[in-house]
Amino acid sequence: MSAVLEAIGVRKSFRKQTVLDVERIALERGRTLALLGPSGAGKSTLLAVLGLLERPDAGRVLLDRREVSAGDRDARLHVAAAFQRPWLFKGTVGENVAYGLALRGVAPAERKRRAAEALERVGLGGWQDRSALTLSGGEAQRVALARALAVRPRVLLLDEPLASLDAVEKRRLAREFARVLREDGMTVLWVTHDQDEAALVADDVAVMRDGRIVASGPADEVFFVPQDEWAAGFLGLEAPIEGVVASVEEGVARVACDGADVFAVTDTAVGTRVRLGVRPEDVVLFDAGAEVPASSARNRLRCVVADLEHTGATFRAVLERGGVRLAAKVSKAAVRELGLAPGVEVLAVFKATAVRVAEVSRSGREVSA
Amino acid sequence: MSVFAEAIAEGLDALVSGSVDVWGVVATSLRVSGAAVAVALVLGVPAGLYLGTRRSATRNALLVLANAGMGLPPVVVGLVTAMLLSRRGPLGALDLLYTRPAMVIAQTVIAVPVVAAVTGAAVASVPFDLRLQARSLGASRWQESLLVLKEARMGLVAAVAAGFGAVISEVGAVMMVGGNLEGSTRVMTTAIVQYTRMGRYGPALALSAVLLALVVAVNAILAQVQRSAERFERS
Amino acid sequence: MTDRRVRLAARRAGLLVAALTLASLALASGCSREETSAAARQRLVLATTTSTQDSGLLDVLVPAFEAAHPAYSVEVIAVGTGEALRLGQQKDADVLFVHAPQEEAAFVAAGHGAERRDVCYNRFVIVGPADDPAGVKAAASASDALARIAGRQAPFASRGDGSGTHTKERALWGAAGVEPGGAWYLVTGQGMGETLKIASEKQAYALTDEATFLAMRDALDLAALFDRDAALRNQYGVVVVAGARNERGARDFADWICGNDGQALIGRFGADRFGRPLFTPNGGGDAQ
Numbered sequence: 047m048s049a050v051l052e053a054i055g056v057r058k059s060f061r062k063q064t065v066l067d068v069e070r071i072a073l074e075r076g077r078t079l080a081l082l083g084p085s086g087a088g089k090s091t092l093l094a095v096l097g098l099l100e101r102p103d104a105g106r107v108l109l110d111r112r113e114v115s116a117g118d119r120d121a122r123l124h125v126a127a128a129f130q131r132p133w134l135f136k137g138t139v140g141e142n143v144a145y146g147l148a149l150r151g152v153a154p155a156e157r158k159r160r161a162a163e164a165l166e167r168v169g170l171g172g173w174q175d176r177s178a179l180t181l182s183g184g185e186a187q188r189v190a191l192a193r194a195l196a197v198r199p200r201v202l203l204l205d206e207p208l209a210s211l212d213a214v215e216k217r218r219l220a221r222e223f224a225r226v227l228r229e230d231g232m233t234v235l236w237v238t239h240d241q242d243e244a245a246l247v248a249d250d251v252a253v254m255r256d257g258r259i260v261a262s263g264p265a266d267e268v269f270f271v272p273q274d275e276w277a278a279g280f281l282g283l284e285a286p287i288e289g290v291v292a293s294v295e296e297g298v299a300r301v302a303c304d305g306a307d308v309f310a311v312t313d314t315a316v317g318t319r320v321r322l323g324v325r326p327e328d329v330v331l332f333d334a335g336a337e338v339p340a341s342s343a344r345n346r347l348r349c350v351v352a353d354l355e356h357t358g359a360t361f362r363a364v365l366e367r368g369g370v371r372l373a374a375k376v377s378k379a380a381v382r383e384l385g386l387a388p389g390v391e392v393l394a395v396f397k398a399t400a401v402r403v404a405e406v407s408r409s410g411r412e413v414s415a
Numbered sequence: 416m417s418v419f420a421e422a423i424a425e426g427l428d429a430l431v432s433g434s435v436d437v438w439g440v441v442a443t444s445l446r447v448s449g450a451a452v453a454v455a456l457v458l459g460v461p462a463g464l465y466l467g468t469r470r471s472a473t474r475n476a477l478l479v480l481a482n483a484g485m486g487l488p489p490v491v492v493g494l495v496t497a498m499l500l501s502r503r504g505p506l507g508a509l510d511l512l513y514t515r516p517a518m519v520i521a522q523t524v525i526a527v528p529v530v531a532a533v534t535g536a537a538v539a540s541v542p543f544d545l546r547l548q549a550r551s552l553g554a555s556r557w558q559e560s561l562l563v564l565k566e567a568r569m570g571l572v573a574a575v576a577a578g579f580g581a582v583i584s585e586v587g588a589v590m591m592v593g594g595n596l597e598g599s600t601r602v603m604t605t606a607i608v609q610y611t612r613m614g615r616y617g618p619a620l621a622l623s624a625v626l627l628a629l630v631v632a633v634n635a636i637l638a639q640v641q642r643s644a645e646r647f648e649r650s
Numbered sequence: 651m652t653d654r655r656v657r658l659a660a661r662r663a664g665l666l667v668a669a670l671t672l673a674s675l676a677l678a679s680g681c682s683r684e685e686t687s688a689a690a691r692q693r694l695v696l697a698t699t700t701s702t703q704d705s706g707l708l709d710v711l712v713p714a715f716e717a718a719h720p721a722y723s724v725e726v727i728a729v730g731t732g733e734a735l736r737l738g739q740q741k742d743a744d745v746l747f748v749h750a751p752q753e754e755a756a757f758v759a760a761g762h763g764a765e766r767r768d769v770c771y772n773r774f775v776i777v778g779p780a781d782d783p784a785g786v787k788a789a790a791s792a793s794d795a796l797a798r799i800a801g802r803q804a805p806f807a808s809r810g811d812g813s814g815t816h817t818k819e820r821a822l823w824g825a826a827g828v829e830p831g832g833a834w835y836l837v838t839g840q841g842m843g844e845t846l847k848i849a850s851e852k853q854a855y856a857l858t859d860e861a862t863f864l865a866m867r868d869a870l871d872l873a874a875l876f877d878r879d880a881a882l883r884n885q886y887g888v889v890v891v892a893g894a895r896n897e898r899g900a901r902d903f904a905d906w907i908c909g910n911d912g913q914a915l916i917g918r919f920g921a922d923r924f925g926r927p928l929f930t931p932n933g934g935g936d937a938q
Contacts, residue, residue, distance in 0.1 A: 094547075097551055099547060099550055099551055119553075119555060122550075122553055123553045125551070125553075126551060126552055126553070127548070127551035127552070128548075129544065129547075129548060129551075131544065133542075133544055133545045133548035135545070135549075135562060135565070135566060136565065136566055136568075145549075145552060146552035146553055149552060149553045149554050149555075149558055150553060193552065194552065197552065197553065203551070418740065501851060502850065502851055502871060503871075512851045513848050513851055513852060590840075594836075594838055594840070594844070594848045594851075595838055595839045595840050595844075596836050596837060596838060596848070597810060597836075597837035597838075597839065598837070601839065605839070606839070609811060609839035609840065611733070612729050612730050612732075612733050612811060612841075613730050613732045613733055613811050613812045613813075613839075614729075614730075614732045614733040614734075614735065614736030614737070614812075615732070615812075
C-alpha cells in the first residue's frame with residue numbers, strides 16, 4: 047500500500063491546550079479512512095492540517111512522500127474538501143461546481159463539461175442552472191461533493207459531510223457517496239462522529255480522543271477488536287477477550303481464554319497470543335437450558351448477565367463467563383421471553399466467523415491477523 | 416407661503432428654459448462625485464476587505480479610524496486640502512486649488528472611510544468557514560478575497576450608495592477647494608448656497624429638487640438591487 | 651361630550667406650546683446675554699453685506715450700539731446685498747446696512763424701506779498679480795483698466811453674486827463696453843474674501859472693496875493696482891425696513907450710526923491696523 051497523504055508527528059495547541067498530537071496518520075491510495083471520535087476530539091483540526099488549511103505547530107505533512115505546507119499552493123490544488131455545512135456560494139449550482147476549476151484556470155467550455163459530469167456523478171444531472179441557495183440539505187451536500195470531485199483531487203477530505211441531515215437521508219447519502227468514491231478510486235478522509243456512518247463508508251478507521259489517535263486499522267478489525275478501553279466503549283465493544291491459540295483445525299482455531307474456549311476463523315499459528323472481538327449484533331441469546339439446534343454456530347457459552355442497558359430500540363446485555371466478557375444486542379421481545387436481568391444465566395451463541403482475531407505484538411499493540 | 420410659490424415658479428422656469436445653467440451644474444456634480452466615489456472604491460474596498468477579514472490590533476485601530484472617518488466634517492477636509500493645495504501650501508506647485516481635481520481629492524478623502532467601513536461590515540458578515548471552503552478548493556488569497564467580495568456584493572452596492580450620498584450632498588469641502596467657479600467647479604450644493612445668499616430662491620430650489628431626486632434615485636436603485644437579491648436567494 | 655373633550659385637549663395643547671415657547675425663549679436669551687433680563691431686551695435683526703463683516707467694522711459698531719442702547723440685542727446676518735434686500739422685503743430683517751445706493755433707493759421707492767441714509771464710503775480697488783500683466787496700473791480710468799484686462803484675456807475673478815461689489819463691477823464693464831465671459835472670467839458666486847482668495851490662487855485680477863482687501867492682504871498674493879477714479883467710490887447706506895418687526899429699533903440704529911458717536915467710530919476704524927481709516931464717514935446728511 048502507498049500513502050498518498052500522510053501526517054507525521056503533527057501537534058497543535060490552542061491557548062496552551064493541546065488540541066492535536068498525532069504520531070502518524072496515512073491515507074492509502076483509493077481507500078476511505080473514516081476518522082471517528084466524539085466532538086472536540088481534534089478530528090477537524092487534523093483534517094485542516096492534512097488539507098493544508100492550517101499549519102501544525104510541529105510535524106510534517108507529506109503528499110506523495112514530498113513534504114508540503116499550507117503555503118504550498120501547488121500542493122493545495124491536489125486536495126479538496128467538503129464540510130458539514132455545504133457552504134455553497136451565491137450563484138447557480140453549475141457555477142458552484144465549476145468554482146475549483148475556475149481557480150485552476152480551466153477554460154470555460156471544459157469547466158462546464160466537467161461540472162456537468164460531476165453533477166451527474168452525484169445524481170444531480172442537469173441541475174446546473176438552479177440557484178445554489180435554494181437547495182435542500184441533501185441536495186446542497188451533493189453539490190458540495192460534486193464541487194470537490196470536479197477538480198479531481200488526489201485526496202478528498204470530508205468533514206462530517208452528513209451530520210446535518212436526517213437519519214434516512216444520511217444513510218442514503220452515505221451509501222451513495224461511498225459508492226461514487228469507490229468507483230472513482232478516490233483517496234478519502236471522512237471525518238464523522240457517527241460509527242454507523244463510518245461503518246458504511248470506511249475501508250480504514252482511526253479513532254480520535256483528546257487530539258490523539260487511540261485506535262486505527264482496517265475497519266473490519268477496529269470495529270470488532272478493541273485496541274483501547276476508551277475506544278472500545280466509544281465503539282460499543284466490551285474489553286477484548288485475551289487468549290492463546292490452542293489448536294487449528296481446517297482454518298478454525300480454538301483459542302483458550304480465561305474460563306472458556308472460543309472458536310474463531312483465522313490462520314494464526316498455534317501458541318500465538320491473541321485478542322478476540324465479537325460485535326454485539328452477532329451474539330444470539332437462548333435460555334440457559336434450551337436445546338439449541340445444530341448449526342454452524344460453533345461458539346456456545348453459558349454466561350451470566352452482568353448488566354442490561356436499554357439503548358433505544360434494543361437492549362444491550364453484558365455477559366460474563368470467567369474472564370470472558372461479551373456484549374449482545376437483544377430485542378425487547380427477547381428480553382421479556384428470556385426474563386433477562388442481571389444474574390440470570392443464558393446461553394450465548396455466535397459463529398466462528400463472527401470472531402475477529404488480532405495478534406498481540408511484542409510491544410503490546412495489535413497487528414492485523 | 417408666497418415665498419415658496421414664487422420660488423417654485425422661478426425654479427421650474429430655470430429647469431425648463433435653461434435661463435440658469437442648472438443642468439451644467441448637475442453634470443459637474445455627477446462628474447466630480449462620480450470620480451471621487453470611483454477613486455474611493457479603489458482605495459476603500461481593499462481597506463474594507465482588510466477590516467472585515469482580519470483580526471488584529473492594527474485592524475481594530477484602523478476600524479476605529481474608519482468609523483471616526485465616517486463622521487469627518489467635510490469643512491475640515493476642505494480646510495486641510497485647501498491648505499495643502501494652496502499656492503503657499505506644500506503642494507502649491509501642482510496648481511490644483513479651485514479645480515475639479517482638487518474637489519475630487521477632497522471628496523475622495525470624505526468617501527474612503529465610508530466605503531471602507533460599509534465594505535468592512537459587509538465583508539465581516541461572510542462566514543469564515545465559507546472562506547475556508549474556498550481555500551480548501553484551492554483558492555489563493557486573492558481569489559478568496561474576490562469570492563468574499565462577490566458574496567458581500569450587496570454590501571458593496573451599499574458602500575457605493577453611502578459614499579456617493581456622502582459626497583454628492585456635501586458642500587463644505589467642494590466650496591473651499593472648488594471655489595464654486597461658474598462653468599468649471601460649480602456643483603449643485605455650492606450653487607444652492609450661492610443662490611440662497613443672493614436671495615434667488617428659485618434656482619436654489621430647482622437645484623435642491625434635482626439633488627433630492629438624485630439622492631432618492633440612488634437609494635431606490637439600492638433598494639431595488641437588494642430586493643432582487645433577496646428574491647434570488649429565497650425563491 | 652366629545653366636543654368638550656376635544657376643546658379641553660386643544661386648550662391643554664395650546665398651554666403646552668405656550669409654555670415650551672416661553673421656556674425656549676428664556677433659555678435662548680439667557681444663554682446669549684446674561685447681564686440683562688430676557689424680557690427687557692428686544693431683538694434687532696441687522697442684515698448687512700459680507701464686506702462689513704469681513705472687514706471687522708461690525709465687530710466694533712454692534713457692541714458700541716448695544717452699549718448706547720441697552721434695550722436692543724442686535725442679531726447680524728451677513729449676506730450679499732441682493733439677499734439682504736430680499737430679507738428686508740420679507741421683513742426677516744429690521745434694518746439693512748448695505749452698499750448699492752441705486753438698489754437701496756429702488757427698495758425704498760417700492761415701499762419696502764421706510765427711509766435710507768448715507769453712512770460712509772470706502773473705495774473699491776482693482777487688485778491683481780504684482781507683475782500686472784495687463785498693465786492696469788497705467789490705466790486712465792477704472793473702465794479702461796477693465797478693458798485692458800479683457801483685451802489681454804487676463805484672468806479676472808468676479809463675485810457674480812449680485813452683491814454691491816458685483817453691481818459696481820457690472821457697471822464698470824458696461825462703461826468699458828465689454829461683455830465679460832469665457833475661460834478667463836472666473837465667476838465665484840461667493841463673498842469678497844473667498845473671491846480674493848481664488849483670485850490670489852489663480853493670479854487673477856479682481857474688483858474689491860479696499861477694507862476687505864486690506865484686512866486680508868497678508869494672506870493674499872495680490873497687489874492693489876488701481877484706485878484713482880471717482881467711479882470707484884463705494885457708498886454704504888442704512889435702510890430702515892418699512893413695517894419691520896422692530897422698526898423703532900431700526901430707526902434708533904440708523905440715527906445712531908449716522909450720529910456723532912457712530913460716525914466718529916467709523917472714521918477711526920482701521921487706522922490702528924492698516925495705518926489709515928478704511929471708511930470715510932459721510933452720514934451727516936439727511937434721510938433721502
